[in-house]
Amino acid sequence: MDAAEPISEQPTSWTVRTRRAIDRHLPMDHLLPVRQPYYVGSWVYVFGVITIAALVWVVASGVVLAFMGPQWWHDSSVGRFFNSLHFWSVQLFFIFMVLHLWGQYFMAGWRHGRAATWAIGVVIFGISILTAFTGYLSQQNFDSQFIAVNAKDAMNGAGIGAFFNVLNFGQMYGLHIMLLPIGVTILVVLHIVMVRARGVVKPIDPEGGARS
Amino acid sequence: MKPMGATQEEYYRGVRMVPYDLVKELVLALAGVGILALAVSAILSSPDVAPITIAAWAQSDPVDFVTTATNELAGSTTSAGYGNPYNTNGSGQAWGPIAPQTWFGTRIPIDSATTFVIQPLQRGASSNTDLGASLDTWQKAGADQQGRWTDAYTKALADASVKDGKVMVADGDYGPLPVMMSNLLGIAQTGGLDGLLMVNGRFYQTDYTPALLFMGDGSYLSGQAEQWNLLGDQWGMMNETGRYPGQTWLWLYTMWYQVPPFTSDTGFIGLNSSNADLGIIILMTLLTAALALVPLIPILRDIPHWVPIHRLIWRGYYAPKARD
Numbered sequence: 001m002d003a004a005e006p007i008s009e010q011p012t013s014w015t016v017r018t019r020r021a022i023d024r025h026l027p028m029d030h031l032l033p034v035r036q037p038y039y040v041g042s043w044v045y046v047f048g049v050i051t052i053a054a055l056v057w058v059v060a061s062g063v064v065l066a067f068m069g070p071q072w073w074h075d076s077s078v079g080r081f082f083n084s085l086h087f088w089s090v091q092l093f094f095i096f097m098v099l100h101l102w103g104q105y106f107m108a109g110w111r112h113g114r115a116a117t118w119a120i121g122v123v124i125f126g127i128s129i130l131t132a133f134t135g136y137l138s139q140q141n142f143d144s145q146f147i148a149v150n151a152k153d154a155m156n157g158a159g160i161g162a163f164f165n166v167l168n169f170g171q172m173y174g175l176h177i178m179l180l181p182i183g184v185t186i187l188v189v190l191h192i193v194m195v196r197a198r199g200v201v202k203p204i205d206p207e208g209g210a211r212s
Numbered sequence: 213m214k215p216m217g218a219t220q221e222e223y224y225r226g227v228r229m230v231p232y233d234l235v236k237e238l239v240l241a242l243a244g245v246g247i248l249a250l251a252v253s254a255i256l257s258s259p260d261v262a263p264i265t266i267a268a269w270a271q272s273d274p275v276d277f278v279t280t281a282t283n284e285l286a287g288s289t290t291s292a293g294y295g296n297p298y299n300t301n302g303s304g305q306a307w308g309p310i311a312p313q314t315w316f317g318t319r320i321p322i323d324s325a326t327t328f329v330i331q332p333l334q335r336g337a338s339s340n341t342d343l344g345a346s347l348d349t350w351q352k353a354g355a356d357q358q359g360r361w362t363d364a365y366t367k368a369l370a371d372a373s374v375k376d377g378k379v380m381v382a383d384g385d386y387g388p389l390p391v392m393m394s395n396l397l398g399i400a401q402t403g404g405l406d407g408l409l410m411v412n413g414r415f416y417q418t419d420y421t422p423a424l425l426f427m428g429d430g431s432y433l434s435g436q437a438e439q440w441n442l443l444g445d446q447w448g449m450m451n452e453t454g455r456y457p458g459q460t461w462l463w464l465y466t467m468w469y470q471v472p473p474f475t476s477d478t479g480f481i482g483l484n485s486s487n488a489d490l491g492i493i494i495l496m497t498l499l500t501a502a503l504a505l506v507p508l509i510p511i512l513r514d515i516p517h518w519v520p521i522h523r524l525i526w527r528g529y530y531a532p533k534a535r536d
Contacts, residue, residue: 087258143261162317170419
């Protein structure tokens with residue numbers, strides 16, 4: 001090839017098509033906006049970003065706990081502190097996520113083509129519950145023991161226990177520190193990208209107007 | 213539903229835009245949430261009640277331990293008659309033709325008598341001739357004879373006493389059971405059974421299924437759990453030890469276990485206490501699907517329009533000054 005062909009003249013290139021799709025649907029002005037509609041002023045909008053912030057702390061403290069191994073936090077005061085940080089970050093994550101969910105519900109945040117964003121948010125909520133559940137099962141303390149013994153009946157009764165054995169620490173730990181967090185993180189990134197691509201939904205009723 | 217315009221620019225046409233610093237907002241959120249999490253962690257710590265060992269069970273409540281082990285031999289424990297995925301001794305839960313517990317078969321095979329009693333005795337006391345003879349007697353006896361021994365021994369255990377950590381029962385025809393059980397109790401009290409129930413022929417092990425099933429068959433573990441309000445009828449699935457919040461997000465799931473038809477023997481449309489686990493999992497699956505599909509479900513998707521909470525959220529937008 002004598003010279004590089006201009007991008008605009010490579011219409012069959014998959015890479016070019018991907019770049020164009022990104023430019024069209026998620027330009028930098030949308031991904032990292034410097035302006036937003038003036039009605040985005042309520043504290044309810046903060047619930048989303050603080051949920052993400054709590055998730056960052058959950059993952060960061062979880063990475064330290066995973067690196068040091070499942071026994072560490074039982075024997076070390078530093079480990080216990082990181083476990084506490086993980087524990088309370090999870091609690092905050094769920095509190096903020098539920099507030100975000102209810103806030104979006106009463107704002108009908110799924111309007112104007114945002115139904116998939118809402119549905120993915122609900123899936124994130126569900127997988128987060130499963131992730132937290134496997135976390136409780138991975139603690140290697142009395143809570144883990146009894147939650148496992150108690151929960152096995154629900155899992156077995158629904159047929160899930162044949163594949164998801166809550167009495168198997170290795171399986172629960174692997175799911176908790178690897179597969180489920182990856183699932184939550186990917187879906188959260190997708191959720192954020194969809195929010196940024198579409199922008200914030202308009203208020204339900206007309207500006208300054210009566211209820212619809 | 214009004215579709216969004218082709219671009220954000222079209223969607224926001226005519227809407228007043230104001231400056232916004234997303235990165236600053238994210239950094240401030242990370243800092244604020246981090247300070248809060250660090251402060252709460254430093255002040256309140258986190259729960260870590262030590263797990264119960266089989267040794268602790270055998271030392272603290274030897275009668276319950278021996279009674280449980282005898283019931284494993286008799287096939288009368290929860291595990292022994294559980295059904296799938298552990299064995300085929302129970303029918304499992306079903307709701308009409310929906311029987312997933314049966315569909316997937318015995319994927320985690322557990323023979324309670326062999327796994328919890330016979331194998332540990334064979335492995336843990338191979339040089340004990342008295343025990344070897346007793347095990348031989350037990351295994352050569354017919355099922356009827358074994359049943360008579362376990363029946364008699366179980367009845368005697370109801371009035372048992374404990375002396376120097378050993379379980380004492382009235383004289384009777386219990387066959388080899390007293391020797392077997394005193395050996396199993398001795399192995400358990402020294403911590404040997406905690407390890408023997410993990411033996412699987414490989415060096416590394418992370419699966420606690422046999423040990424937890426065995427402990428779950430006794431009343432010691434659940435007795436400890438009851439003190440922490442962890443039982444199912446105490447909303448235990450969302451509780452945890454100490455004064456900590458637990459899995460509060462499971463409140464709805466846990467609630468169903470406290471109300472009819474899932475607490476009733478007779479139930480409603482085939483759902484009752486005997487298939488509560490299956491019924492509640494199905495119900496929660498449907499409710500979760502409904503939550504995800506709210507945008508498509510009339511009434512549910514209309515409630516936010518009827519309830520004026522959005523006018524509080526966007527009160528600046530709806531304020532009279534916004535008309536100017």
